[in-house]
Amino acid sequence: MAHTWDPDRYRMYDDERGRPFLDLLARVRAETPRTVVDLGCGPGNLTALLKQRWPDADVRGIDSSSEMIEAADVPGVAFEVGDLRRWTPDEPVDVLVSNATLQWLPDHLELLPRLLRRVAPGGWFAFQVPGNFGEPSHTIRTDLAARAPYAAHTSTVAVPSSREPVDYLRALQVLGCEADVWETTYLHVLTGDDPVFTWVSGTGAAPTLQALPDDLRADFEKAFRERLAEAYPADSEGRVILPFRRIFAVARKEPTT
Structure with a gap:
């Protein structure tokens, strides 16, 4: 079952979701790129x-979600629906960015060579993926979704995943890049x-929730909310702390000589 994305729900935590993008971008040292592409651009607020x-660059945003692209409206930026696995620019780009997108592709580590071929010599490739899939925000969903009667509807839904930082570093080095890989929690x-439920229901848990029929979704959500509230209790001021580990990689492609 194909799932859809809700741009408004996704943007409920704009500041928190945007901070890793800024940290990623800070280590891209391109000065005057001609072409910049954001793969998995979402609603375009970070694009x-x-x-x-880079105001003089040709900046483009690509996303597989038509709902996200319809919501994207940034002066001077062109947006289009596209699958990054098959995306091929007219010519290699100077800066290629992918923020919190590759985790949806189980084979994304093997996809890196193809993506780097889309980058011009001397250009930059930067991406960020979540690295928190062992946290309760994900494991609770996994446990509930595997139970009857939910499993019959959720066994084939998309589930995000990522590799360890060293895996990305070695892969980029083998491809001849000067690479900088790090993690931040x-x-x-x-x-x-229920702020953690609000967070995950707009991202990682969205495919699972959409796969459930109406008569099961309410019970699943109730159990999910209750278990998340136990795992992430609020303090006396109503504040909930959500630890979120993210993995970053910035690679510069070898210039031609």
Whole structure:
């Protein structure tokens, strides 16, 4: 079952979701790139930062979700629906960015050579993926989804995953890149009713929730909310701390000589 994305729900935590993008971009040292592409651009709010950084560049955003592309509206930026596995630019680009997208492709480590071929010699390839799939925000969903009667509907849904930082570093080095790979665990302070559920239901848990029929989804959500609230208790001020590990990679392709 194909799932869809809700741009409004996804953007409920814009500041928290945007911070890793800024940290990733800070280590891309391109000065005057002609072409910049954001693969998995979502609603385009972060792609706008690429245009701000390089106002004279041709900046484009690509996303497989038509809902996200319809919501994207940034002056001077062209957006289009496309599958990054088959995306081929007219000519290699100077900066290629992919933020919190590759984790949806189980074979994304093997996809790196293809993506790097889309980067011009001397150009930059930067990506960021979550590295928190062993945390309760994911393991609770996995456990519930594997139980009857939910498993009959959720066994084939898309589930995000990533590799360890050293895996990305070695892969990029083998491809001849000068690579910088690191990880950061953010401590997001969330408020409101069931904030962790609100967070995950807009991203990693969305395919599971959409796969469930209406008569099962309510019970699943109730159990999911309760277990998340136990795993991430609020303090006396109603604040919930969500630790979120992310993995970053910035690679520069070898210039031609």
